Amino acid sequence: MTVKKAPGKSYRKGITMLELAEKFPDEESARLWFEEKIWADGRCCPRCGSKKTSEASHAKMPYWCTDCRSYFSVRTGTLLESSKVSFRKWVWAIYLHLTSLKGVSSMKLHRDIGVSQPTAWYMLQRIRKAFEDDDEPPFDGEVEVDESYFGGKEANKHADKKLNAGRGTVGKTAVVGMKSRDTNKVQAQVVERTDKETLQDFVVENTTPDTIVYTDEATAYSGLPRVHLAVGHT
Numbered sequence: 001m002t003v004k005k006a007p008g009k010s011y012r013k014g015i016t017m018l019e020l021a022e023k024f025p026d027e028e029s030a031r032l033w034f035e036e037k038i039w040a041d042g043r044c045c046p047r048c049g050s051k052k053t054s055e056a057s058h059a060k061m062p063y064w065c066t067d068c069r070s071y072f073s074v075r076t077g078t079l080l081e082s083s084k085v086s087f088r089k090w091v092w093a094i095y096l097h098l099t100s101l102k103g104v105s106s107m108k109l110h111r112d113i114g115v116s117q118p119t120a121w122y123m124l125q126r127i128r129k130a131f132e133d134d135d136e137p138p139f140d141g142e143v144e145v146d147e148s149y150f151g152g153k154e155a156n157k158h159a160d161k162k163l164n165a166g167r168g169t170v171g172k173t174a175v176v177g178m179k180s181r182d183t184n185k186v187q188a189q190v191v192e193r194t195d196k197e198t199l200q201d202f203v204v205e206n207t208t209p210d211t212i213v214y215t216d217e218a219t220a221y222s223g224l225p226r227v228h229l230a231v232g233h234t
């Protein structure tokens with residue numbers, strides 16, 4: 001009953017870190033790459049859309065729009081706006097985000113590319129927004145995860161239709177749910193199994209690596225690649 005999804009990140013073919021380092025040896029190469037991607041149809045003014053632009057001698061804003069008479073750069077109006085982070089660091093952050101199966105945390109990005117942890121967090125928010133391929137944005141902040149079981153009154157079924165097991169959850173439908181402590185947003189999914197792999201995949205797919213995850217003490221969540229806190233059931 002699990003929903004079939006499009007091939008995930010594990011199927012994406014990419015370049016190696018070494019190739020990335022060779023492709024972007026300096027700031028200029030990274031800036032040109034962003035310009036090619038963002039202005040695929042030719043350079044245009046981010047404010048008025050005019051193509052009547054020229055190169056300017058302004059240090060931070062290397063282009064000039066002759067129509068609305070303003071300077072701009074490839075950062076203007078994009079995910080890179082109002083950021084002092086170099087183009088090369090952005091390239092690396094995007095690479096790490098897109099190639100990391102379980103997502104990259106702000107702490108890891110902070111260490112890997114040498115920006116402060118708050119800056120890394122801000123960059124990841126922007127990158128997720130720009131590259132999000134799911135309809136639902138992942139949960140951030142603090143979330144609670146729990147499993148519930150519905151239906152399947154085994155005792156009432158005819159003997160030959162009963163499932164062979166003594167556990168109380170057999171024959172019932174399992175649902176794993178997640179609730180944000182900040183926004184009360186809820187996400188739930190019917191699952192065939194409530195084993196470690198199924199439950200952890202659900203959590204990883206729906207959260208960012210900075211999400212703090214509260215679960216019961218079920219061992220199914222041990223080793224979860226998130227900040228994980230177990231709370232006792234009373």
Ligand SMILES: [Zn+2]
Pocket residue numbers: 045046047048049050065066067068069070
């Ligand atoms: Zn303009």
